[in-house]
Amino acid sequence: MDPKQKHAGSLxxxxxxxxxxxxxxxTGFVRPLVARVARNPEPDAERQRSAAxxxxxxxxxxxxxxxxxxxxxSLPLARFSADRALPRVxxxxxxxxxxxxxSGAVIVLTPQSGRVRTIFRPDSLHNFxxxxxxxxxxxxxxxxxxxxxxxxxxxxxxxxxxxxxxxxPSQLGITGGEPTLLRDGLFQxxxxxxxxxxxxxxxxxxxxxxxxxPDFTEAFMxxxxxxxxxxxxxxxxxxxxxxxxxxxxxxxxxxxxxxxRLARYEQAVEIRVVLHKLTIPRLHDLAQFxxxxxxxASHVALMGLEITGFTRPNLTxxxxxxxxxxxxLHSAVEYLAIRxxxxxxxxxxxxxxxxxxxxxxxxxxxxxxxxxxxxCQGCGVRERCxxxxxxxxxxxxxxxxxxxxxxxxSTVC
Amino acid sequence: xxxxxxxxxxxxxxxSRYRLLPFRFLALDLxxxxxxxEAGEYLLVPTGTAEQIVRRKIDPxxxxxxxxxxxxxxxxxxxxxxxxxxxxxxxxKKSFLDGFTKLHIFVATLRCEHxxxxxxxxxxxxxxxxxxxxxETVEKALDLMFRSPAPHLTLEFQGGEPLLNFDLIQFMVxxxxxxxVESGKGLNIVVATNLAVVTDDMLRYFRDEQIDISTxxxxxxxxxxxxxxxxxxxxxxxxxxxxxxxxxxxxxEHVAALMTTTRLSLDYPIEIIDEYVRLGFRSIFLRPISPYxxxxxxxxxxxxETARFLDFYKKGLSHILDLNRRGIDLAEIYARIxxxxxxxxxxxxxxxxxxxxxxxxxxxxYNYDGDVYASDESRMLAEMGDTRFxxxxxxxxxxxxxxRSAQLVGITDSSVVESLPGCSDxxxxxxxxxxxxxxxxxxxxxxxxxxxxxxxxxxxxxxRHLFLLLSEEDSERSRIVFAxxxxxxxxxxxxxxxV
Numbered sequence: 001m002d003p004k005q006k007h008a009g010s011l012x013x014x015x016x017x018x019x020x021x022x023x024x025x026x027t028g029f030v031r032p033l034v035a036r037v038a039r040n041p042e043p044d045a046e047r048q049r050s051a052a053x054x055x056x057x058x059x060x061x062x063x064x065x066x067x068x069x070x071x072x073x074s075l076p077l078a079r080f081s082a083d084r085a086l087p088r089v090x091x092x093x094x095x096x097x098x099x100x101x102x103s104g105a106v107i108v109l110t111p112q113s114g115r116v117r118t119i120f121r122p123d124s125l126h127n128f129x130x131x132x133x134x135x136x137x138x139x140x141x142x143x144x145x146x147x148x149x150x151x152x153x154x155x156x157x158x159x160x161x162x163x164x165x166x167x168x169p170s171q172l173g174i175t176g177g178e179p180t181l182l183r184d185g186l187f188q189x190x191x192x193x194x195x196x197x198x199x200x201x202x203x204x205x206x207x208x209x210x211x212x213x214p215d216f217t218e219a220f221m222x223x224x225x226x227x228x229x230x231x232x233x234x235x236x237x238x239x240x241x242x243x244x245x246x247x248x249x250x251x252x253x254x255x256x257x258x259x260x261r262l263a264r265y266e267q268a269v270e271i272r273v274v275l276h277k278l279t280i281p282r283l284h285d286l287a288q289f290x291x292x293x294x295x296x297a298s299h300v301a302l303m304g305l306e307i308t309g310f311t312r313p314n315l316t317x318x319x320x321x322x323x324x325x326x327x328x329l330h331s332a333v334e335y336l337a338i339r340x341x342x343x344x345x346x347x348x349x350x351x352x353x354x355x356x357x358x359x360x361x362x363x364x365x366x367x368x369x370x371x372x373x374x375x376c377q378g379c380g381v382r383e384r385c386x387x388x389x390x391x392x393x394x395x396x397x398x399x400x401x402x403x404x405x406x407x408x409x410s411t412v413c
Numbered sequence: 414x415x416x417x418x419x420x421x422x423x424x425x426x427x428x429s430r431y432r433l434l435p436f437r438f439l440a441l442d443l444x445x446x447x448x449x450x451e452a453g454e455y456l457l458v459p460t461g462t463a464e465q466i467v468r469r470k471i472d473p474x475x476x477x478x479x480x481x482x483x484x485x486x487x488x489x490x491x492x493x494x495x496x497x498x499x500x501x502x503x504x505x506k507k508s509f510l511d512g513f514t515k516l517h518i519f520v521a522t523l524r525c526e527h528x529x530x531x532x533x534x535x536x537x538x539x540x541x542x543x544x545x546x547x548x549e550t551v552e553k554a555l556d557l558m559f560r561s562p563a564p565h566l567t568l569e570f571q572g573g574e575p576l577l578n579f580d581l582i583q584f585m586v587x588x589x590x591x592x593x594v595e596s597g598k599g600l601n602i603v604v605a606t607n608l609a610v611v612t613d614d615m616l617r618y619f620r621d622e623q624i625d626i627s628t629x630x631x632x633x634x635x636x637x638x639x640x641x642x643x644x645x646x647x648x649x650x651x652x653x654x655x656x657x658x659x660x661x662x663x664x665x666e667h668v669a670a671l672m673t674t675t676r677l678s679l680d681y682p683i684e685i686i687d688e689y690v691r692l693g694f695r696s697i698f699l700r701p702i703s704p705y706x707x708x709x710x711x712x713x714x715x716x717x718e719t720a721r722f723l724d725f726y727k728k729g730l731s732h733i734l735d736l737n738r739r740g741i742d743l744a745e746i747y748a749r750i751x752x753x754x755x756x757x758x759x760x761x762x763x764x765x766x767x768x769x770x771x772x773x774x775x776x777x778x779y780n781y782d783g784d785v786y787a788s789d790e791s792r793m794l795a796e797m798g799d800t801r802f803x804x805x806x807x808x809x810x811x812x813x814x815x816x817r818s819a820q821l822v823g824i825t826d827s828s829v830v831e832s833l834p835g836c837s838d839x840x841x842x843x844x845x846x847x848x849x850x851x852x853x854x855x856x857x858x859x860x861x862x863x864x865x866x867x868x869x870x871x872x873x874x875x876x877r878h879l880f881l882l883l884s885e886e887d888s889e890r891s892r893i894v895f896a897x898x899x900x901x902x903x904x905x906x907x908x909x910x911x912v
Contacts, residue, residue: 138416237483239492243424253493260498282479289483292454293498295758314418334888338895338906339757359908 024095208232211258237289304347428473439840452502453843512563553807565599608655632685682729744897770828827859835863
């Protein structure tokens, strides 16, 4: 390995990632349970019924502990129940930590494993509903490899989570898996979102294939949230190349037809292109295809590769140093931008981009997996830079460098 | 069994038997030809490529093949032809047809204090009763206008000099607005005026009523005043003063100017363009003269060969591009219209270059005497004694009679380039249009004869010239061209980095 790369690859001191899960010992329940975190006593019985006591102290000291939906504590059971009768409430005790659980967060308590998973943080802009683990594509660079598992329970968890979110988040994502595989479950989610969070901007990631079927799209649009954007990936202007990347024959035709079907309903759609060795060669042609065939797209996001999930076994097929595709990226961004298309660059640190592309770079990486590397120390534009995925420790550009003056690019590149 | 990744070949198919989708082609020069598909998407390729495509000689692994497939020139067993997508693109290109007649021109009066060499219609007369539109005619014409199914209408006052009948404008504007509210339609109002007789009171009225101004400016004083004689020989001075006052009172974004190219103009493209820049205009329309009305009669003074106009046009365009490169924003409107057709998936709303022609179905003219014409050119022809394109009269005929008249059906029938001889197989078909009134005036036949048609000659050459410009496409030229197309400054189209 290049020594520079190794040096850059270690975590910068002071970077701390946000924790989204903790474990403890479960008792008193057999099915997953969703609750809103209460770090302080809730004022009335109604709110208590939807909240989980979360404490490092003795939960039985809380007035009316038996009325709460659940209890999560770092104390072992023996420490607080020795001389007192346990309320008939689901409990996870001996939790490794509850420090990260703030009031208002929505958590899922899992029976067998004792896992406490955070699915909503009121102070974050990066909240997602994980719709399903199933998928009808099998993308070479999938960051969330699909699992063929029954998702009926997941729908119920998400419905309950929506009811517990407060205050209403300004934005909320739906991801998976392929959410459209839920069909009625997805329509239910949309209806709940429309009823409970009408002011929230909803973003749903989907491969868009199911929208090729008019009756599906009609039913979806009848349920759809008014502030929904549908994000759909597209990897080539030619069917066989796109189908290869998503590992599904016929996917390109379905996705294009799906996009057009959604456009008939004036549904806002976003095109997402992940940049890697297979998509870079035709990137300019893809930009042309998007402008001529999908001019209604409200946003085009050109995205850096995340080295996780399926990308790891397929890394030799996919990896190209972002430094090496700046000419192609520049030409695609310029092509779309001068035509008035709303285009963004995601997941690229500023130091790999030519400075006239900085205006398109967004801080796109979700807070819980976003970090800066040791090489970023002393960088003058870190505050504007989107930084890295957690997985960048493993693989990243060999051309990272701190930017000391605003115009230093010319001295480095 | 767990799913496994498959190699790229697994997603291929038989490409040996590719099939063609409709496209047309044309030699651009000795080395290159241009291929255009049904939705107006084009490829510039080496000469002989069209033949190779048709003979199934294109290597399916070549970049060219992938481009042809992605742009719907051909399809194969690896993918569906996505005909619905092609149909949607075609429909989008033809969406100027939606809503039927949108531009309604009212000849408020035929009187004018100018006696322009190329003017087709105006009269120098004090006889208001004879040449002014009456309030009865206005009411009847508005009835017809608001029968149009379009959700958004444009009303344009023309003449003559419409400001000589300002009372009528004041009578008509509130009535048109009331009908727009009643029918739930949007309404734009434009007044086409030489600004010679405009007063500040009139300009304040336009400001308060949100009426746009379209004026005439033919270039510097020596050209403008020669083209547009009036008592005092001061048309230029009055126009410039009027433009300045109008910008001050109504606002610069509400004042546009049109120029007409006469024989005199042909030698001065640079001077004309620089005059527009000097006066702060952001666009100029290098417009050829219409061969109607007095223009035909005074042909010796104003008329010219198409080739000379093309030379003028190309020189002008080249000068505009130079200005743009120096950071001066100026668009050429005819190029903007054609480039929008070539380079974007969008439709254009220019009624003089569309198929079927805009006459009657996109634009209609209510003459001062209540006669209804399919276009401005149609009423000019009528002033010369040929009423062939008169669709009816507002006092005698109803909406159905006028807009389903044999005349209008005939015009529309004769202006579908997809089926006209000489146009049906032309590669520039998607970018062009038909002008049945022009061809009738020239050849006595609405279809016309392409090999001798000045309309065809001019448009073929302009489009070919634009393709030659596009073939040297560089980053800067793309930015210039899309600044025109999007009516933005170059800085807005691609913001330069602020270091």
